[in-house]
Amino acid sequence: MxxxxxxxxxxxxxxxxxxxxxxxxxxxxxxPTPFLRKAVDPNTRIQDHHEKLLCEDCExxxxxxxxxxxxxxFYPHIRGEKEEFEYxxxxxxxxxxxxxxxxxxEMAVWHEEEHPQNAVVKERLETWEAILLxxxxxxxxxxxxxxxxADEIDLVKxxxxxPEGFEVYIxxxxxxxxxxxxxxxxxxxxFPRILFFSTIVPQDPGGFTGxxxxxxxxxxxxxxxxxxxxxxxxxxxxxxxxxxxxESEREKVQxxxxxxxxxxxxxxxxxxxxxxMRRQYAEHDLLDYLDEEExxxxxxxxxxxxxxxxxxxxxSAVEKxxxxxxxxxxxxxxxxxxxxxxxxxxTDVLVISTEDSTRILQFYVDHGWIVGEEREHPEEVExxxxxxxxxxxxxxxxxxxxxxxxxx
Numbered sequence: 001m002x003x004x005x006x007x008x009x010x011x012x013x014x015x016x017x018x019x020x021x022x023x024x025x026x027x028x029x030x031x032p033t034p035f036l037r038k039a040v041d042p043n044t045r046i047q048d049h050h051e052k053l054l055c056e057d058c059e060x061x062x063x064x065x066x067x068x069x070x071x072x073x074f075y076p077h078i079r080g081e082k083e084e085f086e087y088x089x090x091x092x093x094x095x096x097x098x099x100x101x102x103x104x105x106e107m108a109v110w111h112e113e114e115h116p117q118n119a120v121v122k123e124r125l126e127t128w129e130a131i132l133l134x135x136x137x138x139x140x141x142x143x144x145x146x147x148x149x150a151d152e153i154d155l156v157k158x159x160x161x162x163p164e165g166f167e168v169y170i171x172x173x174x175x176x177x178x179x180x181x182x183x184x185x186x187x188x189x190x191f192p193r194i195l196f197f198s199t200i201v202p203q204d205p206g207g208f209t210g211x212x213x214x215x216x217x218x219x220x221x222x223x224x225x226x227x228x229x230x231x232x233x234x235x236x237x238x239x240x241x242x243x244x245x246x247e248s249e250r251e252k253v254q255x256x257x258x259x260x261x262x263x264x265x266x267x268x269x270x271x272x273x274x275x276x277m278r279r280q281y282a283e284h285d286l287l288d289y290l291d292e293e294e295x296x297x298x299x300x301x302x303x304x305x306x307x308x309x310x311x312x313x314x315x316s317a318v319e320k321x322x323x324x325x326x327x328x329x330x331x332x333x334x335x336x337x338x339x340x341x342x343x344x345x346x347t348d349v350l351v352i353s354t355e356d357s358t359r360i361l362q363f364y365v366d367h368g369w370i371v372g373e374e375r376e377h378p379e380e381v382e383x384x385x386x387x388x389x390x391x392x393x394x395x396x397x398x399x400x401x402x403x404x405x406x407x408x
Contacts, residue, residue, distance in 0.1 A: 004055040005104050006129055016053035018101050019174050022070040023191045026078065027174070051105060061132065065094035077149055077194060084220035092138050092213050093131070095145045099187035099198035100128045102176045117185050117201045124200050138215055142203055146211035148195040148223055162234065164299065169237035179232065188232075197229070286362060286370045300374050305361060308369040312346040327353035327387030331398040351394060353377075353387030360394065 002013050017024075054062075068090045076082040103125060124143060130136035150170045169175075176189035179197075184205060187198040199205060207226025213219070225233070286302045289295040295302055313321075313330060322328040330347030348363035360373040377386050 002052060004058055005053045006058040006061075006100075006132060007055065009055060011055035011057075013052040014054055014056055014059050016051060016059060016101065018051070018098070018105050018176060019189070019191070020066045020070070020098070022066065022074065023174065026074075027172070027192065053101065053105065062097045065090045065097060069094045074191065074194065078192065084218055086218050087213070088216045089138060091147075092145060092215060095147065095196050095198065095213060096128055096138075096141070097132055098176075098189055098196065099145070100125065100132065102187050102189055103178060116182055117180075120201050121185055144197075144199045144204060144208075145213045146197040146199075146208050147213055147219060148197075148211050148225055149219070149221075150193045150195060163238045165240065166234070166237045169240050170233075173240055175236055175240070177236075195225075195233075286372050287364065287367070290367075290370065298373060300371060303371050304367060305369045305371065308350075308361070310368040312348045312363050313350065314346050318347065318350070321350075321352070325352060325354060326383035327351070327358075327391070329387070329391040329395075331395055334399060349394065349398070351387055351391040353383040353390075355383055358383070358387045358390050360390070 001010050003010050004013060072087070073085050073091070076085070103121070127136060127141055128143075131138055131141060170193065172192055174191065176187075179186040179188050184202060185200050186205065187200070189196050197208070197211075205228065207228045209222070209224035209226075210220070211223050211225075284295075284297045286295075289297070289302050291301075291303055293301055309317075315330070315332065318328055318330045329351050331349045332347055333344055350359075350361040350369070352359050352361060355377075357374050357376045359371050361369045362372045363369050375386075375390075377383055
């Protein structure tokens, strides 16, 4: 028997989830393997992070808000079914409940004894607890709470300074931390494609547009995060990207993928990898880094492929190449996209898969075919499958840009 961190009663404590269980279930179902690993310790499987925080009665308080968020926000957003979300006070309390759990849990990274704002934080946590218990109104909360829906990265507006692995971080990773410095402290957590911020000091740090949660309302696009929060997210993505998995654990993951390769290609994780690949390819001029051993933007060796003819290729030429290699495809307009400015039977973009890697090639006049992006295949993945998945995504981008440019 221990003291419940919320109500203060001495009771048997439950294994309380910091990140709600429905998010963990979706991640395991949509991932390349049915296991999750901590970003800070990738060699340890984690089905969910939990610790002894709450009694059963307090767990039930949170459960109702979690259920509404899952059914009315999380799943509709993940499935692309809704672009605006009507809410009531349950959304405010849901975000408040996770931020509170984060700051009082073992996951918190601020130290009460050392932080110059510790008195403010303690007072704010007491207010949050009273609101969660129904003893105070949300109008008495001096904090602001924000939700930001991170859709798939727009290739036209993407930032070339985004760190490697940014798409995987935004679309797949779970994260939670206190954001702190000598003059500020806030709570931040994220689910796949949804970010949350609860401010403490200062009350309004700025940088939020269309994200604030009130007692009721509608959250819809456009939303924006200012430079401060963009830099913060890049920093978090870099931290996650620096964590490496041991060779033995990497082999275990590869074995799981080999058992069910279809799951890998259908996983949200693979979608995120392709999104990063497409952004890196789209956001810079390959000629600026031609023949450099490693491009500083996308870490690819942009080199001319001398084995291809020095001209754009017709459909029949692409088909002949496809007979010689595991996978070759080009991008061609659909019949309803045909305009005088665009030839219908030639392509200047190729997706080519050899046994070892998949490459995105771009044709440049006076240079020829240049490797724009290259990814090695996992040992257990068929080159044709990897190439086809990459081509489908690049083809989607091509046709979307055709529609935007020519209004078709």
